[in-house]
Amino acid sequence: MPELPEVEVVRRGLVDHLQGRRFQQIDVLNPRAVRRHLGGPAEFSSLLVGRRVDVVRRRGKYLWWALDNGDAVLAHLGMSGQFRIGALPPLVIPDSPHLRVRLAFDDGGADLLFIDQRTFGGLSYSEGGADLPSEIAHIAIDPLDPTFDLDTAVAALRAKKTGVKRALLDQTVVSGIGNIYADEALWRARLHYERPASSLTRAQAREVIVAATEVMNQALVAGGTSFDALYVAVNGESGYFDRSLNAYGQEGEPCPRCGTPIRREAFMNRSSFFCPVCQKAPRSSR
DNA sequence: CAAACTACCTGACTGC
DNA sequence: TGCAGTCAGGTAGTTT
Numbered sequence: 141m142p143e144l145p146e147v148e149v150v151r152r153g154l155v156d157h158l159q160g161r162r163f164q165q166i167d168v169l170n171p172r173a174v175r176r177h178l179g180g181p182a183e184f185s186s187l188l189v190g191r192r193v194d195v196v197r198r199r200g201k202y203l204w205w206a207l208d209n210g211d212a213v214l215a216h217l218g219m220s221g222q223f224r225i226g227a228l229p230p231l232v233i234p235d236s237p238h239l240r241v242r243l244a245f246d247d248g249g250a251d252l253l254f255i256d257q258r259t260f261g262g263l264s265y266s267e268g269g270a271d272l273p274s275e276i277a278h279i280a281i282d283p284l285d286p287t288f289d290l291d292t293a294v295a296a297l298r299a300k301k302t303g304v305k306r307a308l309l310d311q312t313v314v315s316g317i318g319n320i321y322a323d324e325a326l327w328r329a330r331l332h333y334e335r336p337a338s339s340l341t342r343a344q345a346r347e348v349i350v351a352a353t354e355v356m357n358q359a360l361v362a363g364g365t366s367f368d369a370l371y372v373a374v375n376g377e378s379g380y381f382d383r384s385l386n387a388y389g390q391e392g393e394p395c396p397r398c399g400t401p402i403r404r405e406a407f408m409n410r411s412s413f414f415c416p417v418c419q420k421a422p423r424s425s426r
Numbered sequence: 427c428a429a430a431c432t433a434c435c436t437g438a439c440t441g442c
Numbered sequence: 443t444g445c446a447g448t449c450a451g452g453t454a455g456t457t458t
């Protein structure tokens with residue numbers, strides 16, 4: 141599932157393949173892919189034709205393409221969204237059954253394809269959004285942003301009246317963290333997912349955010365985490381960070397620190413993986 | 427106002 | 443073999 145490192149891998153691919161190019165034709169094959177654009181698919185397409193992409197930016201799991209008129213295209217991969225570079229003619233690759241949007245350019249080069257099996261992702265047009273789309277103004281600065289401030293994030297985390305994992309997944313506290321890196325950060329910081337965020341010492345809150353930052357940086361170096369074909373870079377390649385996971389997806393495997401089998405518990409309609417010895421549950425949850 | 431809950435989606439997999 | 447049920451899970455919108 142694309143979290144911050146995976147989205148950053150995609151962003152870098154788009155920097156190479158999208159920046160400086162001008163749209164000639166946009167085909168929305170499934171209107172759900174642009175459902176967040178209130179004007180509808182036809183308007184979305186017409187707004188893009190003739191526009192040039194100046195720069196590809198990211199905050200948390202959101203991407204946006206700053207256009208030459210000060211507007212932007214805002215994109216989210218959801219759970220299964222992919223941007224792929226189409227084959228150059230005369231090569232022909234079979235269309236994915238999940239192809240949602242095809243973007244063609246005036247330079248005759250390869251198309252950009254938005255492919256999304258579960259259709260939770262999508263594109264929209266953001267007026268005046270080149271610097272930061274107003275639609276994502278509520279999303280916190282992510283730990284890979286040069287302006288990220290650790291003390292601000294620590295204060296925001298400790299101010300939440302909920303469990304530490306819920307708070308880590310809250311994109312208005314720290315952005316970019318999803319279920320995989322939340323579990324990995326909690327394992328590294330030896331914290332149980334139900335530990336109240338407000339009960340963390342400043343040092344503990346700092347430790348778990350630093351752990352999240354480190355694990356996401358390491359995943360980025362590895363090209364991201366891929367369990368299946370649902371997450372791939374723009375060239376179709378998979379990342380290999382899944383080999384480095386200590387907790388997530390490791391139910392029954394020995395904790396790399398103490399050897400106790402990793403446990404899985406239901407949490408927020410998904411799963412939490414943790415070491416029951418290294419990450420003791422708080423009294424309140426027992 | 428903040429926290430919690432739910433809808434949105436498809437395909438792989440499990441159990442009967 | 444088939445079919446119902448489960449799971450994966452990020453975000454916006456709704457409810458508490």
